[in-house]
Amino acid sequence: xxxxxxxxxxxxxxxxxxxxxxxxxxxxxxxxxxxxxxxxxxxxxxxxxxxxxxxxxxxxxxxxxxxxxxxxxxxxxxxxxxxxxxxxxxxxxxxxxxxxxxxxxxxxxxxxxxxxxxxxxxxxxxxxxxxxxxxxxxxxxxxxxxxxxxxxxxxxxxxxxxxxxxxxxxxxxxxxxxxxxxxxxxxxxxxxxxxxxxxxxxxxxxxxxxxxxxxxxxxxxxxxxxxxxxxxxxxxxxxxxxxxxxxxxxxxxxxxxxxxxxxxxxxxxxxxxxxxxxxxxxxxxxxxxxxxxxxxxxxxxxxxxxxxxxxxxxxxxxxxxxxxxxxxxxxxxxxxxxxxxxxxxxxxxxxxxxxxxxxxxxxxxxxxxxxxxxxxxxxxxxxxxxxxxxxx
Numbered sequence: 007x008x009x010x011x012x013x014x015x016x017x018x019x020x021x022x023x024x025x026x027x028x029x030x031x032x033x034x035x036x037x038x039x040x041x042x043x044x045x046x047x048x049x050x051x052x053x054x055x056x057x058x059x060x061x062x063x064x065x066x067x068x069x070x071x072x073x074x075x076x077x078x079x080x081x082x083x084x085x086x087x088x089x090x091x092x093x094x095x096x097x098x099x100x101x102x103x104x105x106x107x108x109x110x111x112x113x114x115x116x117x118x119x120x121x122x123x124x125x126x127x128x129x130x131x132x133x134x135x136x137x138x139x140x141x142x143x144x145x146x147x148x149x150x151x152x153x154x155x156x157x158x159x160x161x162x163x164x165x166x167x168x169x170x171x172x173x174x175x176x177x178x179x180x181x182x183x184x185x186x187x188x189x190x191x192x193x194x195x196x197x198x199x200x201x202x203x204x205x206x207x208x209x210x211x212x213x214x215x216x217x218x219x220x221x222x223x224x225x226x227x228x229x230x231x232x233x234x235x236x237x238x239x240x241x242x243x244x245x246x247x248x249x250x251x252x253x254x255x256x257x258x259x260x261x262x263x264x265x266x267x268x269x270x271x272x273x274x275x276x277x278x279x280x281x282x283x284x285x286x287x288x289x290x291x292x293x294x295x296x297x298x299x300x301x302x303x304x305x306x307x308x309x310x311x312x313x314x315x316x317x318x319x320x321x322x323x324x325x326x327x328x329x330x331x332x333x334x335x336x337x338x339x340x341x342x343x344x345x346x347x348x349x350x351x352x353x354x355x356x357x358x359x360x361x362x363x364x365x366x367x368x369x370x371x372x373x374x375x376x377x378x379x380x381x382x383x384x385x386x387x388x389x390x391x392x393x394x395x396x397x398x
Contacts, residue, residue: 160173
């Protein structure tokens, strides 16, 4: 089966062929307008600097997620025609991932678009959390999925999502970027524009790390503590050799101004552990994870703590896994293990990889919606056929 896998995330879109280990394309899931009023699809950071507006394709809400249909069709045309060079999609199947609570209206519209306008051979939508499970060797654990607007925590056992135990931390990548913008504003740097948001996102992705010693908030003292800790810890030394010597990073803003990033580098991520820093009065991420596990039966909790998976772009932040392990270990007697700790640099690809693996399985097309199915039942068929549980 010639199947294209599309993961439309709240910050980036990935697309490629089923069975591949990484997507063919990955770009920002946004469309901008420049001074000439021209549309720029999936703008690069450099292109974003010249935009007047920037609209993301997915709007993440706590109860619903919606697709911006003013631009969605342009994005799909761009994926198939410009990037994948597929001009006739009638012999192509598509597996499309979406966040758990995408609106029913969007599910129907998406199905109609692919089955009617693109006339694909087979189509289906898969819950991103199911895709994550499919990417893993173990079948029990906890998914911690970092989105743009919130972080979703959901345990799974024997391949089944335990949705009754799902928890939400109302902090996502955008909140952390906005927090960095606030920190820079206090230093006289204003990034309150579409261009500014992307610059701040770049700074966050390139410079941030998580403080392993939150009780220390002095740059020089923290530098000495890191030097001692990493020098005597072979595991940390191997994974983070550059953190043996903590140094400020100077960023040139391109307008004659520069800034030395010191405490800002680790302050960016601190709201995940101390939400009140950004006016959120929930408990921090370790406690939210622990509470989610506590909702589950006592006899499976140990296996949940030992199978934590981090997904999404924020998961790649250096020392995040170590800080989470450290604080979770203080909340339980169980062993805490983040199973993808060594592969967090590609944590934003986990959903796509899992979907690619599933779509390449022999006979997978049997759980896809065919043109015949669609003609007989219509777009509402997606509500019963959407892949919401792990396919074993």
